[in-house]
Amino acid sequence: MNSRDLTFVLGGARSGKSAYAERLAASNARPVTYIATARIAADDDEFAQRVEQHRARRPEHWQLIEADADLAGALRGADGDDRCILIDCLTLWLAGLICPPDGAALSGDACAARLNAFEAALAEARGKVIVVSNEIGLGVVPLGAQTRHYVDELGRLNQRIAALSTQVTLMVAGLPMIVKPSSAPK
Template identity: 40%
Template sequence: MAFTLVIGGARSGKSAYASRIAEAHARETGVCPTMIVTAEALDAEMAERIAAHRADRGETWSTVEAPRALAQAVTALEGADVAVLDCVTLWLSNHLLDDADLALEVSGLVLALSLTPAQVVVVTNEVGQGVVPDNALARQFRDEAGRANQVLAAAAERVVLVTAGLPLTLKP
C-alpha cells in the first residue's frame, strides 16, 4: 500500500494532522492505530515531550519504539493496520550520530513502506527553509534530511505540507 508523507516545520501541527488521518482510518476499519516513534528520552526535557505526546494520543493507540530499526517496525505491520511514523528526522539524527550509511537506511525504509500492506502516515521535518547552520554536523544533518525528504516524497502516494496547523496537499 502507498504511504502518505506529512512534512512541516517544528510545531507546525504535522504530527497532529498525521494522527487525525490515522484516527479517521482506524474508525473506518475498526482497528487500533499504532504510533511508531523514533525519539529517545536521553534527557529530562525529551522525556517530558515523549510523555506529553503519549498523553495526547490517549489509550486507544498502541506504541512501537523504533529509534533505529524503523524499516523492521514498518515490515511488522499487517494489512489492516494503520500507523503514524513520527518522525523521520529524529530517526535520521539517531543514525547520523551512529555514523550509519544514511542513504542505505533511507532506501531500506522506502522499500519497507512500499511493501507494507498497512496504511502508514510518515511525519518528517522540513529543515531547509531556515538559516544555514553554523557548524558542520548541523549542516550535514540539514543536507541529509533534505535528501531523505526528497526520496520519501518521490515514493509517497500523497504528500502534505503543514504550516500553522493548515494542510496543503503537494502531491498528487
Template identity: 50%
Template sequence: MHELILGGAKSGKSRCAETRAAHWLALPGHGAVLVATAMAGDDEMRARIERHRADRAARVPGLATREEPRALAAVLREESLPGRMVVVDCLTLWLTGLLMPLDGAPVDDPAAEVDALVDALAAARGPVVLVSNEIGLGVTPMSRQARRFVDELGRLHQRVAAASTRVTLMVAGLELPLKGPR
C-alpha cells in the first residue's frame, strides 16, 4: 500500500510519515528507510537538515536514512524490498532540485523523471509513503518560474495520488483522509 501525504509547511506531514514508519517498524521483521531529498544550499538549510536528522533519529530510532536529491526513481527501485517501507521526504524539494538546481542545469521537462518515479512506485515491492507540500491552494504566483513550479508540482501530485492507495491531507497536525482506507 502506498500513501501520499500532502500539507502546508509545518502541517505535520513529516511527523505523520514518521509515525507510519514507526508502526511499520514495530512489526516483526520489518525495516524502513527514509529517502531525504533536501540539498543544503546555505548555512540555515545545513542546520535545518542536521536538526531533522537528529530529531528523526530520536523519534524513530530504527529508521535508516538515505539522502538523494535527484535520482529518486532509481533509489526507490533499490530501496524497496518486501518487508521494508520507504518514506520519501519530500517530493517538493525533489522537484525543486530538478527545476531549480543549486548546481548544474535544470531539467527542461520533468515529465520523464515523473514517469520514472511513478513506474518505480508501481514496481515497489514494499509500502511507500511520499511526503509533499500542497502549495496550489493560494493565489497565482507573479513570476513565470513560480507559476511553472506550482503547475508542475500539481501535476506530480495528481500522478502520485493516482498511483497511491491512500492520500492524506495534513492541516494543523490533523489527518484528513482524501483517498483510501481510513
C-alpha cells in the first residue's frame, strides 16, 4: 500500500539530499513539521556544528520534533491531511537504534519492531511525507561485522521505504535524479 504522498530522497554524504528535501517541503502550501533523528554525543562538537547548519537553513515557522527511537510515534503525532512532514534522516535514526551514543542498543527483535512500526506509520500517513536517507551501499563491502550489519540493515530499510514511496529521488552532486516513478517492471 502506498502512502498518498510519500517522497523518498536518497544520496551520499554531501550530495544535497537534505537541502533538496527542504526545498520540496517549502514548495508545498501545507504547514511543515521537521522530524530530526540525530542524537548528538556530548563530546561531538563537529557533529553538533553539522546539526546547527541544518537548523540555520530551516525556516523558523516550521515545527520541529526531535525523534527518539520511536520514529513511528513521532510521525503519527505530526501527521494530518493538511500537513507536510520532513524526516531527516533514516541513516542517523537507524544508527541510533543499532549503535546509540549511550551504548544501550536495542535487541534484534526490538529493533525490527521499531522498523516495522515506522513502515506501518508511513503506509498509514495521510499528509505529504518526505523521508531522507543515505545511500551507503555503493562502495566496497565494509570491513568489520558491525559495519557490515549496519550497511545491510540500512540497505534493507531503504528498499522497504522505496517500495512504499510514490516518488524516489537519488541526489548525485546536488542534482536530483528521479528513480521512481519509472516504467521499469516491479
